[in-house]
Amino acid sequence: MSLNHVRPWRNIYRRKSRQIMVGDVPVGGDAPIAVQTMTNTLTTDVAATVAQVQAAAEAGADIVRVSVPDEASSKALKDIVRESPVPIVADIHFHYRRGIEAAEAGAACLRINPGNIGDEKRVKEVINAAKDHNCSIRIGVNAGSLEKHLLEKYGEPCPDAMVESGLEHIRILQDNDFHNFKISVKASDVFLSAAAYQGIAEATDAPIHLGITEAGGLVSGTIKSAIGLGNLLWMGIGDTIRVSLSADPVEEVKVGFEILKSLGLRHRGVNIISCPSCARQGFDVIKTVEALEHRLEHIKTPMSLSIIGCVVNGPGEALMTDVGFTGGGAGSGMVYLAGKASHKMSNDQMIDHIVEEVEKKAAELDAVQEAAE
Numbered sequence: 001m002s003l004n005h006v007r008p009w010r011n012i013y014r015r016k017s018r019q020i021m022v023g024d025v026p027v028g029g030d031a032p033i034a035v036q037t038m039t040n041t042l043t044t045d046v047a048a049t050v051a052q053v054q055a056a057a058e059a060g061a062d063i064v065r066v067s068v069p070d071e072a073s074s075k076a077l078k079d080i081v082r083e084s085p086v087p088i089v090a091d092i093h094f095h096y097r098r099g100i101e102a103a104e105a106g107a108a109c110l111r112i113n114p115g116n117i118g119d120e121k122r123v124k125e126v127i128n129a130a131k132d133h134n135c136s137i138r139i140g141v142n143a144g145s146l147e148k149h150l151l152e153k154y155g156e157p158c159p160d161a162m163v164e165s166g167l168e169h170i171r172i173l174q175d176n177d178f179h180n181f182k183i184s185v186k187a188s189d190v191f192l193s194a195a196a197y198q199g200i201a202e203a204t205d206a207p208i209h210l211g212i213t214e215a216g217g218l219v220s221g222t223i224k225s226a227i228g229l230g231n232l233l234w235m236g237i238g239d240t241i242r243v244s245l246s247a248d249p250v251e252e253v254k255v256g257f258e259i260l261k262s263l264g265l266r267h268r269g270v271n272i273i274s275c276p277s278c279a280r281q282g283f284d285v286i287k288t289v290e291a292l293e294h295r296l297e298h299i300k301t302p303m304s305l306s307i308i309g310c311v312v313n314g315p316g317e318a319l320m321t322d323v324g325f326t327g328g329g330a331g332s333g334m335v336y337l338a339g340k341a342s343h344k345m346s347n348d349q350m351i352d353h354i355v356e357e358v359e360k361k362a363a364e365l366d367a368v369q370e371a372a373e
């Protein structure tokens, strides 16, 4: 729950899940909702994959998944894990050997469906490897690859079939005394995903990995994910999220964080509040915001900045932000600090000046945070 007693309409009551560890990242319980992404490089290209993992981690990813389709990838995984600043999840499909190899290579989690990797003996071997190497498992049910017997029973991928599939995989892990798992029930359809997730959330206390699979490109996928994941998170469902986009993994991380930030579930970096601009604007709002988004990417401290074109909304928005700028007239505007009008600044120097003010404020907030720890 976000502790907001003053504004109770903003509270989100998170579903109670048990907590597991993915490497050193707690997932579930009262842990912050972890943001994940997945590399799209060849896993065997260790340098390119590590570079992508590092870029994603720099953008805020807590966990990164890497595909392990063959033995050469399992071998590369060891080097990737060693170089990675965040826990690595190995994505395994069907081949139980890859699961064992990935656990041995130091993966923090295996994304594997135990019902799809062969007979009982093979399942046991993978589970034992996970146990031996302190590796968690994510059961990843996907509407597009449901088991044949469930498709025959239900006629088509539907929420009940997805929940049943998830529970069947859970049972296999539990029968082998393995409880260090989380689960996802993804579909590319927002309605199907949302209903399946609500069903699985009621049926188990396992931590839930949220995702709308194959959501699409940057704009359409972002919107689909914001609707699908946003609704579920608002209901309190979800302990870790991955936004799937046909785009750079860094974009997935940014979108994931923006969804969580919009719901007050996580805070990171500068939250820019800006107006759409119109004929009243005292400076070019759109270009300024674009430049500031780029120039302030390095700030990780949660804080707010309002960039408003004119006095219609500027002073009001600035009241609620750490730093603010409101367009005025005659080529300059007003800088606000901690909600109060502070000083005038000319439009042509304003971007450099705001970056400085934001950096100063971030250092101040960091110092307060450090002192409190």
Ligand code: SF4
Residues within 6 Å of the ligand: 275, 276, 277, 278, 279, 280, 281, 282, 308, 309, 310, 311, 312, 313, 314
């Ligand atoms: S704040 Fe001013 S410039 Fe921005 S959209 Fe509103 S009226 Fe236009």
